[in-house]
Amino acid sequence: MKAERAKLKRLQRLEKIRAIAKQTAASEAARAEGTYAQLSALAERTGQLAADYAARTDIHDGADLRAMGGFAAGLQGVRAATQADAARAQAIADKRQIELAAAERRRAAVEERAEAQARQIAAKGQYASFAGRSSAQSRFGTESA
Numbered sequence: 001m002k003a004e005r006a007k008l009k010r011l012q013r014l015e016k017i018r019a020i021a022k023q024t025a026a027s028e029a030a031r032a033e034g035t036y037a038q039l040s041a042l043a044e045r046t047g048q049l050a051a052d053y054a055a056r057t058d059i060h061d062g063a064d065l066r067a068m069g070g071f072a073a074g075l076q077g078v079r080a081a082t083q084a085d086a087a088r089a090q091a092i093a094d095k096r097q098i099e100l101a102a103a104e105r106r107r108a109a110v111e112e113r114a115e116a117q118a119r120q121i122a123a124k125g126q127y128a129s130f131a132g133r134s135s136a137q138s139r140f141g142t143e144s145a
Contacts, residue, residue, distance in 0.1 A: 004121050011114035018107035025103040029096035036093045039086035043079055050075035 054072040059065045 001121070001124065004117065004124070008114060008117045008121060011110060011117055015107060015110045015114055018103070018110050022100070022103040022107050025096065025100040029093065029100045032089065032093035032096040036086060036089040039082055039089050043082040043086050046075055046079040046082055050079060 050072050053068060053075065056068060059068055
């Protein structure tokens with residue numbers, strides 16, 4: 001019985017460790033999702049700026065047109081780089097979500113094992129108390145026929 005209780009305590013400690021690992025995975029997943037959202041918004045805003053500058057009609061001569069075209073092209077380059085960064089951030093965020101799900105599965109598995117161990121200990125305790133009453137009744141001749 002002592003070994004079973006030690007096993008239960010060990011499983012409960014392991015469950016706490018797995019819960020902490022799950023919390024860490026959740027915070028990393030949230031941080032990755034936040035980074036992805038920021039980069040996506042930045043890419044969209046940069047693309048909008050490039051489109052706004054490209055659509056301007058207040059250009060007076062060829063030099064202004066050339067400068068505006070170069071600036072808009074530069075903004076499109078920044079947008080493309082930001083979109084690539086956002087795609088990498090999305091892949092990282094997806095990976096972190098997978099890691100979070102795995103951490104939850106590991107924690108839940110240990111929780112189930114601990115609950116099963118606790119049920120097993122409780123069942124043995126109930127059996128022992130029942131067996132003790134039954135033998136006491138038969139010793140004193142109070143057993144019902």
